[in-house]
Amino acid sequence: MEKDMQVVITGASGFIAKNIRKYLSANDVKLISISRHDFKKVKNETKFITKNYDEKVIFSKLKNSDALIHLVGIGKQTIDNDYNQIHIELTKKIINLCKKSKIKKIIYLSGLGVSQNASLGYFISKYKAEKLIIDSKLNYTIFRPSYIVGKDDYFTKYLKKQIKAGQIQIPGSGNYSIQPIYIDDVTKIIFNALTQNNFSKMILDLVGSESITFQKYVKEFSRGTSTQIKKINLETVYHEAISKPDCEFGVDDLNLLIGDFNGDYKKLKDISKIKFSSILKLLKTGSLL
Ligand SMILES: NC(=O)c1ccc[n+]([C@@H]2O[C@H](COP(=O)([O-])OP(=O)(O)OC[C@H]3O[C@@H](n4cnc5c(N)ncnc54)[C@H](OP(=O)(O)O)[C@@H]3O)[C@@H](O)[C@H]2O)c1
Incomplete structure (x- = not known):
């Protein structure tokens, strides 16, 4: 078909x-x-x-x-x-x-x-x-x-750039979490949504199985490198985002990151029936670096 x-x-x-x-x-x-x-x-x-x-x-x-x-x-x-x-x-x-x-x-x-x-x-x-x-x-x-991650997505490139500069900055505490999903899983799910009727008239969170604090994500992402991880006062980060409109991490990027959004992974898993990749495993093996 x-x-x-x-x-x-x-x-x-x-x-x-x-x-x-x-x-x-x-x-x-x-x-x-x-x-x-x-x-x-x-x-x-x-x-x-x-x-x-x-x-x-x-x-x-x-x-x-x-x-x-x-x-x-x-x-x-x-x-x-x-x-x-x-x-x-x-x-x-x-x-x-x-x-x-x-x-x-x-x-x-x-x-x-x-x-x-x-x-x-x-x-x-x-x-x-x-x-x-x-x-x-x-x-x-x-x-x-949520964050769709691979080798060349915006978020991954942003972290890689900071690693190159020797320091990853964490806005605020870093205790808020994200639920990233691997790009290869996303392409399979979208293909299934094109070809299978059970995706009809559905709203689905596109999230991975793991909810990971940003602090942990950054630590795992930079594992094996000599990157310094530094927490930055939220007020300072927001001020930078507001006052420099062309800065890489905008106000809405910050809102989305610290918003602590989590989605319904089980519903996506039940409908898509694909085998999801573990982002933590990908991070541990350095596959996203
Ligand atoms: N990546 C994620 O983690 C993520 C998370 C949540 C939601 N999403 C949503 O998923 C969609 C695709 O995201 P992406 O990560 O692939 O983003 P992306 O790389 O920035 O791609 C978005 C595309 O939108 C088109 N576009 C931007 N401004 C436009 C304008 N003024 N007029 C016409 N087209 C314009 C551009 O296509 P052309 O350059 O080809 O014209 C651009 O490449 C977006 O709606 C995004 O909000 C993505």
Whole structure:
């Protein structure tokens, strides 16, 4: 069945998209991948470059596709690129594109911590995007990911850079926890969500089996290196994030990190039926370094 499947991917040059495109291509899924920038194609892939996902230009290219994986998202706002525009307005466009090109299923990556009680702008915009998708009458699977880690994700690259500089900084106590999931598990789960009906109309936390304090994560991550681990006063870290808008770790990155969000791993495990990788084992073997 997968042999004849055709899938559209938005935000095609992003971290998750790159890994999914590779996995789907290796599984003989035909891809139509959309990005603002040129990128290297994989097997079975048609690429499409657009700056603004203009319907008139894209629509004709998407015909005969079975599903769309919507991977456009931002974690930091600017005047020209805010959450409302990118998470809500662009998702409206994508839903319309699905309807016009008769794509029946959409897979969306929201965020762990999103709920109807959300109070952070990032979460509110993701919640509204989820709601647009649910109300669209398209078939959907919405994933709410914790940190998706591999060798070249943003979070891992950020820690590696600090190791290179000789010191990893922990904002505040480091006692808050994260529930990371391995990118290779994510690609398998998304493939299953494309091909199996039990993912229909589901909202699932995309989390690994282990909830790990940030302090422990950093210790294991830097094991075997001579990196100094230093706790930094939260006020100092927030001040830096607020006053230097182009600093690597923004205010929302901090909010998400110290938010201590944990998800429903059991539900994901029961539905996906994949064998999950242990992040602690990957850290111990240095596979993420
Ligand atoms: N990675 C994680 O741990 C994680 C955790 C929670 C949620 N998520 C969500 O998962 C999705 C994919 O994440 P990712 O880690 O792969 O992020 P990423 O590497 O930053 O990719 C996101 C992509 O969004 C597109 N994009 C950004 N700004 C845009 C704009 N103004 N107009 C049009 N497209 C724009 C870009 O695609 P092009 O450059 O190809 O145009 C970018 O590569 C996002 O929605 C993110 O919020 C990820």
